[in-house]
Amino acid sequence: MAGNTTSVTRRTAALILAVCVDLSLFYASGCVVTHSVFGHIARLWVSAALRCLALTAVTLLILGDLSPLLVRVITAHSLLPAVFETGANALYHEETQCGLLADMRCWLMCTGASLAGALFWEVIIPDTDDAAAGKEKKQKARVLFMRVLHLYKPDYLLLLGGLVFLTLAVLCQMFIPFYTGRVIDILSSQYKPNEFISALLFMGLYSLGSSVSAGCRGGLLLCAISGYTCRVKVKLFGALTKQEIGFFETTKTGEITSRLSKDTTLMGRTVALNVNVLLRTFIKTLGMISLMLNLSWKLTFLVLMETPITGLIQNIYDTHYQRLTLAVQDSMALANEVANEVLSGMHVVRSFNTEKHEARRYDDRLMDTHNIKTRRDTVRAVYLLARRITGLGMQVFMLYYGRLFIRSGQMTTGNLVSFILYQSDLGDNIRTIAYIFGDMLNSVGAAGKVFEYLDRKPQVSTDGTLKPDQLTGHVSFRHLNFAYPACPNKTVLQDFSLELKSGQMTALVGPSGKGKSTCASLLERFYEQQSGEILLDNKPLKSYDHRFLHKKISVVSQGPVLFSGSIRDNIAYGLDECSLDEIQEAARKANAHEFIKQLEKGYDTEVGERGGQLSESEKQRIAIARALVRQPQVLILDEITSSLDAESENKIQQALASCPNQTLLVIAHKLKTIERADQIVVIGDGRVEERGTHQELMDRKGSYYKLREHFFTEGNSPQ
Ligand SMILES: Nc1ncnc2c1ncn2[C@@H]1O[C@H](COP(=O)(O)OP(=O)(O)OP(=O)(O)O)[C@@H](O)[C@H]1O
Ligand SMILES: [Mg+2]
Structure with missing residues (x-):
């Protein structure tokens, strides 16, 4: 207990001292520029290096060691003002609050961003507790993924075709909101028929291109999945029938059939479906961010600040939802087991007059399922609420700043409409990426289970070669x-x-x-x-x-x-x-x-x-x-x-x-x-x-x- 108190005191002392040292250095760099010792960008980088060193030293002195999480926070926090200002200067020739006279807003924004970033990292790729185990798991997942991919060899052509159409569909889809904004701008300013028609034409072409490509992509990938699943099932069945009798006695039949039916299907989805969705969403997100930067870089950064929060909420939700979904499946399997047992042994039930008892047993099992389902649905409701609130909050911010930018002439109404359309898609995309990441780990896990059986060597060998012509039978x-x-x-x-x-x-x-x-x-x-x-x-x-x-x-x-x-x-x-x-x-x-x-x-x-x-x-x-x-x-x-x-x-x-x-x-x-x-x-x-x-x-x-x-x-x- 005493040790705990000391540790909390030391951490608090480290935090206070670090904030004081950091703020002093941050403001000191402002004084340096007023005395124009360096150029202002060079001053920012020197200040970033000094702050990084000072914060590391303070933490090491008081806490004794630096965890990877702290290293990330300190580095991001110290470097962000310099990166932000240099980027804005190079790309947009503009100065920010982190520029000549760096003020408190810049410091607070960078602190918030570095903390949110580190938190997001910690949830998605944790490395504080069991770093070694996590690393090994990721490596295993990579090996499994490559093995799944290798089994796709006969369908490589289909996959490649799917990938090409996927890219085409995404590219076409990305330009539709852009042209929607243009049409609004044309309509709200002086009407030019040629521009209007060409904008409409492009919109139509991109819509058609996107639909046709999406259809082809889906068809090709589904074809690949179906062929793949069949192949893996046959392979797995062959491997299973070679196993010794003891294996079937020590492994539940339900487990074997579930690997044969469920896990093989999940495994097929890993490459063709999950990678497809992940790639599609990733390309789309990158393209959308670049188009949004084009429309208004300031608004884009504002919108991107929602990402860590959305990712975090999605991650927490996925973990709980998947756990509860598995529990629902298990409990439904138990209820089905009771029903199967009773229906197949109906004559015993009738002759022992246990109809009511069996109905109660089935009812109990169904109630268990119902309770878990209610918990799962509550988690979903809370998640949807949190998602709505963050989404709405961000929209309010966006509209407020959008209005300011339109008034100051930094963007048009059409730009804002395009931006809003991109933004609503962007949130969905980030959630999809977080979800698919989790689902992919799941399906790679299913692949692991299938490979476990495929690789299993029967413990009773069948390698004998003797085939004598004569056998006495002694x-x-x-x-x-x-x-x-x-x-x-x-x-x-x-x-x-x-x-x-x-x-x-x-x-x-x-x-x-x-x-x-x-x-x-x-x-x-x-x-x-x-x-x-x-x-x-x-x-x-x-x-x-x-x-x-x-x-x-x-x-x-x-x-x-x-x-x-x-x-x-x-x-x-x-x-x-x-x-x-x-x-x-x-x-x-x-x-x-x-x-x-x-x-x-x-x-x-x-x-x-x-x-x-x-x-x-x-x-x-x-x-x-x-x-x-x-x-x-x-x-x-x-x-x-x-x-x-x-x-x-x-x-x-x-x-x-x-x-x-x-x-x-x-x-x-x-x-x-x-x-x-x-x-x-x-x-x-x-x-x-x-x-x-x-x-x-x-x-x-x-x-x-x-x-x-x-x-x-x-x-x-x-x-
Ligand atoms: N698949 C199995 N797994 C585990 N234990 C088993 C298995 N099969 C049989 N046993 C056990 O091994 C012992 C011998 O079984 P075995 O079937 O050889 O008996 P048996 O002499 O043929 O009997 P019976 O005359 O009833 O057919 C029994 O105690 C039985 O419970
Ligand atoms: Mg016997």
């Missing part, structure tokens, strides 16, 4: 340790070793959640084990070519997923060439041919979204046919019998027995179905607890025996 798990990426602290397999002999049937049994399906997933290389290895024909699984491996190892999983399309498409899924005979053969083995034949369109019957138009057992049998049609060397059946009746199960078992060279891994709960397996492996707590044939395990009276007992006592017949 699989061995050696001392595997494995935990899922979503739960890295929960070890599922621990020092797990297992051998699947070629051409033999191995059955994997054990209580629920002990890691049976995990073994199948690891064999499919969905995940990478933390230690240990899996060998196929004595070669590491990861050294095999990705496509080859998935043709040789097939899994029929617990809840098979079909894709919309025909039954034929689903069975031949992922195979480039597959005849109808092969498809039918696989369907016969999977006991699916009979039911498919009875369907009206047979193999061309649509299965619906996720196979929704088929029963569980039918889906299961098509999934088995899909695995069998590849004639895999290693076939894994994970609980396929759960939705099959006894007859289907028998037929499938017979069909599988007719492929003697195939290595078969059957994961089952119905223990009866695996009695004939060459080897039965009992898995418990991530380890192999027992292995042997059915008879050996029954004689041992260990885990397998207990598991069967358990089924009997629980009333689950092992069949």
Whole structure:
């Protein structure tokens, strides 16, 4: 607390001393000129240098160091009178209040301008707190922007065309107010028909030029954006489908789809739309300022003094508005989530009679959205009010000085009309520049998110190259340790070793959640084990070519997923060439041919979204046919019998027995179905607890025996 007080006292002392020293030097320079020691411009620059040195010295002596913000304020404050006077002298051969007899008005004006400028800088490009972080962020934004631009390569011609038309449109648009003023001048003075007609003609030509160019510019740029967005979406989708399964389990689907749909669109806007608007506004602003300087430089400087205030208000508003808009989007997403969940699970809602509860839940979410929207709209209302007040204040000033200048003959009425038209556009332009700057950072941020996925290397490598002509299908798990990426602290397999002999049937049994399906997933290389290895024909699984491996190892999983399309498409899924005979053969083995034949369109019957138009057992049998049609060397059946009746199960078992060279891994709960397996492996707590044939395990009276007992006592017949 005491430290704080000392610091405030020191700052106040520094401020008072600095003002005293500065004012003394400022007025002293006036005395020098009356004694005509130097020419008056040289005197101003010498005085500026002296004041800059003196202010720096005072600040350093009292405060001990100089922040970048103070350096900017001191430099601008000391140099402004000299710059102002030199500029006015060189450009307009006029003397200002900062001239021969520099007075208090000049000092106050320069102090105000330097403080406003420094404040504006601090808000737009802050460097006091986390300068390093800000710098790094800007650098990152630049790199991202260049990458976005690079992806636009195929559309460079469209962009270039857009840029040319943009410049043309802006140039034409800029001259319209100028000719409006001229027409008024011609009408208010002596009417000269030739001048009037030529002014009208130019006005018409510029209006036409501006409209045509603006249309062409918009069309070309929209074309470029659309092509670009499509390209990036395809690229991103390709990169996403290469990611390992763990990535999809640890990343929310909503986030992935939002990057795919929203961020790619935002990213496309960065270059074609934001840069377009920024460039257009920038060129227009520069042109307008030069035309306004031409009309009245004094009035122009007066109008420009509004810029820092407008920029500041816009900046504060954008920050709050964007934050609240994001909050509205999040809260709307939550409300939609509730609606989706309820509508898709309507039968559960009905049977548990929770309609009212769900309606209340939805209402609560909507109320949250409504509250945030109200806050956002209040911020907008305050912003509009502040904008109006500053705008109106400036207009009053402008009209007051405009009248003075017309009376003193420094400008005509037409000039003032042109000036007012430019001025109202200028305010909008400055606000647009500030807004687009923020929006551009946003879209570059979206690009960053898209590039993060595009650059992501899958953590389960697919770089293997082995494609042997002969494969026996001998699989061995050696001392595997494995935990899922979503739960890295929960070890599922621990020092797990297992051998699947070629051409033999191995059955994997054990209580629920002990890691049976995990073994199948690891064999499919969905995940990478933390230690240990899996060998196929004595070669590491990861050294095999990705496509080859998935043709040789097939899994029929617990809840098979079909894709919309025909039954034929689903069975031949992922195979480039597959005849109808092969498809039918696989369907016969999977006991699916009979039911498919009875369907009206047979193999061309649509299965619906996720196979929704088929029963569980039918889906299961098509999934088995899909695995069998590849004639895999290693076939894994994970609980396929759960939705099959006894007859289907028998037929499938017979069909599988007719492929003697195939290595078969059957994961089952119905223990009866695996009695004939060459080897039965009992898995418990991530380890192999027992292995042997059915008879050996029954004689041992260990885990397998207990598991069967358990089924009997629980009333689950092992069949
Ligand atoms: N994708 C996953 N992410 C995180 N943990 C998982 C994942 N899949 C399974 N697990 C966990 O790993 C353990 C083993 O699961 P697994 O599916 O291999 O069991 P299972 O033996 O096949 O069981 P069931 O007989 O019920 O099918 C379980 O505790 C489960 O909660
Ligand atoms: Mg399982």
